Amino acid sequence: MSLPPPDLSPGAAAALAARTAARAADEGIAEIAYATVDSPVGRLVAVATQSGLARIAYELENGGLDSILDDVALRLSPAIVEAPARLDPVRRELDEYFAGRRQDFDVALDWSLTTAGFRRRVLQECARIPFGATSTYKQMAIAAGSPTAFRAAGGALGSNPIPIVVPCHRVLATSGGLGGYTGGLERKRLLLSIEGGMLAV
Amino acid sequence: MTTARLPPFQRFLDAHRDDVLRFLVASIGRHDADDAFQETFLSALRAYPRLRPDSNLRGWVLTIAHRKALDVHRARGRNPVPVAEIHDRAQGPAAAGADGPDDHWERVRALPPRQREVLTLRYAADLTHAEIATALGCSEEAARRAAADGLKTLRKELTDVPATA
Numbered sequence: 470m471s472l473p474p475p476d477l478s479p480g481a482a483a484a485l486a487a488r489t490a491a492r493a494a495d496e497g498i499a500e501i502a503y504a505t506v507d508s509p510v511g512r513l514v515a516v517a518t519q520s521g522l523a524r525i526a527y528e529l530e531n532g533g534l535d536s537i538l539d540d541v542a543l544r545l546s547p548a549i550v551e552a553p554a555r556l557d558p559v560r561r562e563l564d565e566y567f568a569g570r571r572q573d574f575d576v577a578l579d580w581s582l583t584t585a586g587f588r589r590r591v592l593q594e595c596a597r598i599p600f601g602a603t604s605t606y607k608q609m610a611i612a613a614g615s616p617t618a619f620r621a622a623g624g625a626l627g628s629n630p631i632p633i634v635v636p637c638h639r640v641l642a643t644s645g646g647l648g649g650y651t652g653g654l655e656r657k658r659l660l661l662s663i664e665g666g667m668l669a670v
Numbered sequence: 671m672t673t674a675r676l677p678p679f680q681r682f683l684d685a686h687r688d689d690v691l692r693f694l695v696a697s698i699g700r701h702d703a704d705d706a707f708q709e710t711f712l713s714a715l716r717a718y719p720r721l722r723p724d725s726n727l728r729g730w731v732l733t734i735a736h737r738k739a740l741d742v743h744r745a746r747g748r749n750p751v752p753v754a755e756i757h758d759r760a761q762g763p764a765a766a767g768a769d770g771p772d773d774h775w776e777r778v779r780a781l782p783p784r785q786r787e788v789l790t791l792r793y794a795a796d797l798t799h800a801e802i803a804t805a806l807g808c809s810e811e812a813a814r815r816a817a818a819d820g821l822k823t824l825r826k827e828l829t830d831v832p833a834t835a
Binding site: 472473474475477481482483485486488489490492493496498499500503535538539541542543546547548549550551 | 675676677678679680681683684687688690691692695696700704707708711712715716718719772774775778789793794795796821824
């Protein structure tokens with residue numbers, strides 16, 4: 470006597486899962502929603518909590534989608550669903566930025582992936598550097614209240630959980646060199662060139 | 671350190687969505703499976719952050735699906751009219767294709783509750799008898815016996831009802 474399992478039409482379970490994930494995000498049952506966003510600097514993974522955008526990751530440089538989500542699950546919560554609609558405002562602002570139609574991001578930010586204190590202060594200062602301008606690690610350290618801690622400031626910027634929106638690419642070495650970048654120096658050059666061509670060598 | 675960690679919920683959902691839907695279609699039919707599927711995973715998500723990382727995730731989510739299916743069966747039991755409607759729908763060509771590939775699951779749905787539960791968990795969800803015993807809160811031996819009884823009844827029905835000729 471055989472009881473073969475019922476056949477599912479192709480994609481039926483996937484479509485239901487997507488609807489369930491969207492509902493989980495809309496109704497606040499999922500604490501965290503994510504979406505992938507294509508951009509001129511490669512595919513991005515955008516992650517938002519109920520309070521705002523918490524993470525933008527360069528998919529390839531950060532070890533791929535699974536690795537990026539594992540890290541968020543470990544540090545914030547595993548209640549994570551893919552809910553592209555929840556990330557629509559972020560996606561729209563990024564699209565406008567890369568199309569040269571936006572200079573400032575308006576989406577709310579969630580700083581919970583950065584430890585409170587000096588590191589978070591450095592990133593919050595960095596978020597105030599205007600489009601088209603640049604600063605230095607030393608100036609960031611001074612602004613965050615520890616003038617001698619420019620190496621630590623570099624470390625904080627290097628682990629910026631929300632690159633592009635928190636513009637750590639606008640921070641250069643005090644000597645005038647490019648410094649480092651979480652997404653690789655090519656991307657830093659590209660972002661700076663989008664913002665005015667000043668380093669588009 | 672090899673401490674087990676819960677995967678992000680989306681990965682858990684993607685890994686088990688097919689099994690859960692197959693189980694629900696077998697247990698309550700296609701019409702009610704969509705809602706029960708969503709309720710299953712939303713309930714799972716509410717409890718997920720507090721789950722022990724080394725849990726049997728597949729057994730756990732199918733246990734939740736089993737409870738959602740039980741709610742549907744109980745609601746039907748309380749109100750016999752929809753049962754007839756559901757039966758009509760299940761027989762109709764829109765339900766599962768005109769040739770009725772789910773016929774044997776309709777027969778399973780008509781079995782006594784414990785036999786129905788064991789057979790759907792065993793053959794639609796592919797749980798082991800040990801996992802089924804955990805899901806149903808019974809002994810493994812009781813699960814095996816219910817499965818055997820259910821299969822015996824189905825076999826009998828199939829031989830008693832001669833092929834339409």
